[in-house]
Amino acid sequence: MTREQFVDVARAALGERRSLAAVERIRGGTKKGVYRLVLEDASTAVAYVWNDAENYWPTTPGTDSDDHRDPFSAATGIDLFEAAHRHLTALGIRTPRIHLADRSRTYLPADVVVLEDVTGGSLEALLRADPAAAARPLARLAEALGAMHGHRGPRFGKVALIDAGRASHGESCEQVLLERALTDLAEAASRDTRLRGRDRDLEAAVRGLAATVQPRTEYALIHGELGPDHVLVDAAGEPVIIDIEGLMFFDVEWEHTFLHLRFGEHYPAIAAASAADLDPQRIAFYAMAMHLSLIAGPLRLLDGDFPDRDAMLGIVEHNLAAALAFLPRAAA
Incomplete structure (x- = not known):
């Protein structure tokens, strides 16, 4: 424009x-x-x-x-x-x-x-350029996440939907994510030949992980895609969260799965505020579901005219390897 x-x-x-x-x-x-x-x-x-x-x-x-x-x-x-x-x-x-x-x-x-306009740059750039200077905004981000994850909702779903008194499709977070993971697997296999022949093993792995998850009816406020590129740093050194449209009430483990993936070695610095009661079964299942999502999503995006194709292909490669790592050695 x-x-x-x-x-x-x-x-x-x-x-x-x-x-x-x-x-x-x-x-x-x-x-x-x-x-x-x-x-x-x-x-x-x-x-x-x-x-x-x-x-x-x-x-x-x-x-x-x-x-x-x-x-x-x-x-x-x-x-x-x-x-x-x-x-x-x-x-x-x-x-x-x-x-x-x-x-x-x-x-x-x-x-x-x-x-x-928050002009201090992203937390991602600061972590690369000056990890010591990033320590304070990282700690403040941990506090913000603690406040978000301590805030509960009556149902799971996007905050605009919950505010309107409506309910999401699906019986539970884990059921929604199982259906989504299976759809993502089918889509990814239709676009990437390396998944064909392994899709049945991957489906069995997804269903097996989902079967270990116990029911829950408590939902935390989460960003959903909070990587360091979605955090800016203002002139006072405070973190400023952006790309917030996906804010929803959901399982806090879904947030932590993404945080761990995107913050990598810096994840422990932000995990302490809200990671004490994470369910390891949910974490394992959600990690598998997220890897499948991050294969199918970029491949779907590349059906259009998105310009930064190499970046999307890099995401596909990383998550393809991570998803296949869930398979037994013989199947992988």
Whole structure:
């Protein structure tokens, strides 16, 4: 999108007398457009834009990506964003401040939110460049996760759905994830020939792990995809959580499985605040389910015109090896 398209948005969000000097697309979004708005005084804001043209994910025939009764339907849209923002703000968890949220499509042919621009870079970059400097935001992130995971919901599902008094499809988190893992396995095997012939063994492994999980009816508030790239660091050294549309009440083990995968050697620094009572059976099953998801998802994304194809293929390779590692040596 061009500077001219954002002129009215910038004025509505930041003041009638402000002049928009430039617009820069920020790399990384797959479901929404993310743009930096640069004003005449060099101050900045960030715009999120939701419409079909900004979404790289191909439509899956026979599914409704807007049906939020599926906890893992597309985590995209202004409604999910605003509901998640309300929950995090109420808990005192830092996320970029909102200047404007507009679903009227008066300013753009899209839903748009204009936010504070947190310019300190990502926690991921800081961990690479200066691990010592990253220690404080990492510790503060652990505190935020402790607050989130200590906050319980009456049912599992996206927070916007729960706020509306509705219920997700499925009887339990583990049942939803079993069905999803089997679907991901079938999709992945249809796209990657290396899985054909091993899919039955992988299905047996998934079902076996799922069978060890005991019932539970307690659900924590989780981000769902919280890697260090989804945490910014502000000028005060505070972590700022972004890409929040997937916020939901779910098993805390699903969050920790992703945290362990993405934070790697830094995971123990953030695990202490909320990892004491994790169920090892759920962790094992969810790790397998997540690896299958991170094979099928990137392969599905590559059906479209997503530009950073090498990055997606790298994710596929890593998770393919990790999923196959769950098989007995003879089957693998």
